[in-house]
Amino acid sequence: MLSFLQNPRQAAAQLLNFGLILSTAFMMWKGLSVLADSPSPIVVVLSGSMEPAFQRGDLLFLWNRNFFEETKVGEIVVYNVKGKDIPIVHRVVRKFGVGEKAKLLTKGDNNVADDTELYARGQDYLERKDIIGSVFAYIPFVGYVTILLSEHPWLKTVMLGIMGLVVVLQRE
């Protein structure tokens, strides 16, 4: 118990180990980000607007490069509305024109109306630059932990506490 007081060398090694785990996770995330050319290559579904395809807590993998063709109608994209910081996962249902300036309209499969109401004031369509990636792969449910953590902030404290205790109590 409280071995780090008696053995500072071991405590330092544990601290380094902990830092290594954190930086590895961070590097993997950033590496994936560079590979997919997306600021957020993995997202968790937060709403039911794409049901029954995606439920809350499902994990989506995004790809934001257009190697072979442009983002087109039918693709499920994640976009950020100007001035708001919540990523929205919806399907592209209309596209007018080609290239960077093409006008895109999205709609959630489970919504009756298209997303015109969700966009910023005066914004009728999205452009390619508003999109942070197209969904290409799917794992159900795995991301639910993050929803729990953001909806019940005390869980974060509990988790950090347990992790800290484990680090402190672990001998070796």
Next chain:
Amino acid sequence: MHSSIVRFQNVFGFFTTVAFVVAALIAASDLIAPRTPSANIAVKDVQVVKGRPHYYSSKKEEYAIIKFSLSADLSSLLTWNTKQIFVYVSASWPNSTSTELTNEAVIWDTIITNPSADHLQNIGPVAMKKLIRSAKGKSIDPSRGKIELKNQKAKYQITAPTGKVAETDNVVLKMHYNVQPWVGILTWTPQVEFGRWKKVKGGVSKVFKLPALKVKKEEKKA
């Protein structure tokens, strides 16, 4: 060390490894299942009318109202890893300056769930009961992949950002699909054949022209 923490860590680590390997195998099994979809789509009736984007808008736009017939067989897409198929019909047309199909809009769509995903559908209780009963005892129901539509009215009336669509030429209807798996890669209508996944046989309508704006009869008389 054989403390309970270490044991718990080992068990949890083994569980996640096994879960991910099984998930990867299931996802890879999609590649083995052959996909041979076919579709036949024809335009039945087209009108162009003036309307407003929503009730409180004063903007007047032209809307194309399209009726079509579709007979499709997508049953080969329903496998054990299929959660749903999103089927959609789009209208494409070129710009005035080019022949390339630069505009596309979905006019109709539907969701076909595998019986294993029926409970996730957002439909009323009566329709849900009927849907679940239709595939009682089956976890995969390929017969749901058959679509027969006669003179189907479009769900979405299309317009263009300019508000003018009347007399647009070289319009074509296409049927597409998007297979949503339980786990793995999402797939869309393929542009090229890929292993056992064939391209859609047919699925593109004849080229047609949107008619001139329909004028109300009263105005004609005046």
